[in-house]
Amino acid sequence: MNTYARPSVFIDGEAGTTGLGIRARLEALPVDVRSIDAARRKDPDARRDMMSAVDLVVLCLPDAAARDAVAMVDGLVTAGHRAPRVLDASTAFRTAPGWVYGFPEMQAQQAQAIRTATHVANPGCYPTGIIGLLHPLVAAGLVPADYPVTVNAVSGYSGGGRTMIEAHERDGGPAFELYGLSLQHKHLPEAQIYSGLSRVPVFVPSVGHFAQGMIVSIPLHLDLLGHGVRGADLHAALVAHYRGSDRISVPDACTSLCADTLAGTDRMELRVHVNEEQRQAVLTARLDNLGKGASGAAIQNIALMLGLESPSGM
Numbered sequence: 001m002n003t004y005a006r007p008s009v010f011i012d013g014e015a016g017t018t019g020l021g022i023r024a025r026l027e028a029l030p031v032d033v034r035s036i037d038a039a040r041r042k043d044p045d046a047r048r049d050m051m052s053a054v055d056l057v058v059l060c061l062p063d064a065a066a067r068d069a070v071a072m073v074d075g076l077v078t079a080g081h082r083a084p085r086v087l088d089a090s091t092a093f094r095t096a097p098g099w100v101y102g103f104p105e106m107q108a109q110q111a112q113a114i115r116t117a118t119h120v121a122n123p124g125c126y127p128t129g130i131i132g133l134l135h136p137l138v139a140a141g142l143v144p145a146d147y148p149v150t151v152n153a154v155s156g157y158s159g160g161g162r163t164m165i166e167a168h169e170r171d172g173g174p175a176f177e178l179y180g181l182s183l184q185h186k187h188l189p190e191a192q193i194y195s196g197l198s199r200v201p202v203f204v205p206s207v208g209h210f211a212q213g214m215i216v217s218i219p220l221h222l223d224l225l226g227h228g229v230r231g232a233d234l235h236a237a238l239v240a241h242y243r244g245s246d247r248i249s250v251p252d253a254c255t256s257l258c259a260d261t262l263a264g265t266d267r268m269e270l271r272v273h274v275n276e277e278q279r280q281a282v283l284t285a286r287l288d289n290l291g292k293g294a295s296g297a298a299i300q301n302i303a304l305m306l307g308l309e310s311p312s313g314m
């Protein structure tokens with residue numbers, strides 16, 4: 001930490017969608033947020049100088065710019081200068097060696113790993129739902145690691161950052177669009193690894209003409225799970241895993257779900273919908289892609305990294 005009483009934070013990409021969300025949430029924490037003059041916000045020298053003066057840098061940048069920023073931090077270390085700890089919101093380092101990935105509720109000891117890491121990768125919005133549902137069930141042996149998982153998901157258009165927001169708000173659509181149909185979405189590696197799956201899931205993302213909100217859904221044939229596994233066992237395992245969390249809840253099943261209900265919050269709801277007669281279940285995660293899927297998760301990780309109490313969730 002520096003000589004200031006309050007830890008200092010620089011958000012590289014402060015003017016972007018995720019950066020603005022983190023900036024707003026940092027107001028609830030006793031930190032000194034430092035900014036670069038808007039005219040120089042992409043100037044490498046200004047960014048490097050700022051990085052060398054703060055305790056934590058939060059990267060809210062496209063992947064290539066995040067890689068450049070991490071190279072700047074590593075360069076400070078190599079040159080023997082004081083270097084900040086790093087929280088990266090991009091996809092660039094989520095499966096990279098030497099980085100701690102994730103959200104504090106992901107597994108026991110995750111919060112402690114984030115607390116002490118120098119480099120933390122914030123999880124992706126879709127993976128937060130996928131891992132949030134599957135990690136506890138795979139770890140409990142209820143879903144086999146080699147289960148042929150399919151994930152269907154819909155996100156609000158803010159998931160595509162400034163460019164997609166401008167396209168939807170200027171042109172009014174499309175109403176609903178499947179994408180990622182080359183089956184190579186950038187979130188697949190983290191979703192597979194941190195869920196504990198041995199097969200790459202089939203992932204069908206989509207985007208709708210609403211600003212914020214997300215549903216991730218995962219259909220399961222119960223007969224392909226462990227012998228005699230019932231929907232109630234899946235629900236009970238999720239309840240046990242997230243007991244005590246103020247942000248992740250496991251409500252009872254419902255018959256319909258709206259994607260934008262949790263918009264503007266940092267919460268996530270996980271459900272198990274079951275038809276025991278047909279031995280079928282659908283797992284669902286509902287969250288705000290910009291909340292628990294991005295800035296809300298980041299603020300929890302920032303608080304852990306700076307040894308501060310997490311602000312109560314929005």
Ligand SMILES: NC(=O)C1=CN([C@@H]2O[C@H](COP(=O)(O)OP(=O)(O)OC[C@H]3O[C@@H](n4cnc5c(N)ncnc54)[C@H](OP(=O)(O)O)[C@@H]3O)[C@@H](O)[C@H]2O)C=CC1
Nearest residue numbers: 013015016017018042060061065089090158159161162294
């Ligand atoms: N939107 C979402 O739901 C989520 C996004 N993320 C991740 O967060 C990161 C940021 O995404 P998002 O906020 O949506 O994107 P935005 O496009 O809204 O914001 C990115 C910001 O970075 C700025 N920027 C680009 N290049 C540089 C550079 N070289 N130096 C300094 N600033 C730069 C952009 O400026 P300009 O606009 O002028 O180019 C913009 O202000 C991405 O990696 C994304 O994957 C993570 C979880 C969810």
Ligand SMILES: CC(=O)N[C@@H](CCC(=O)OP(=O)(O)O)C(=O)O
Nearest residue numbers: 089090091124125155159160207
């Ligand atoms: C609707 C939309 O385009 N969503 C983005 C995912 C959001 C994002 O960029 O986020 P992460 O940082 O969580 O990876 C996509 O599918 O590429």
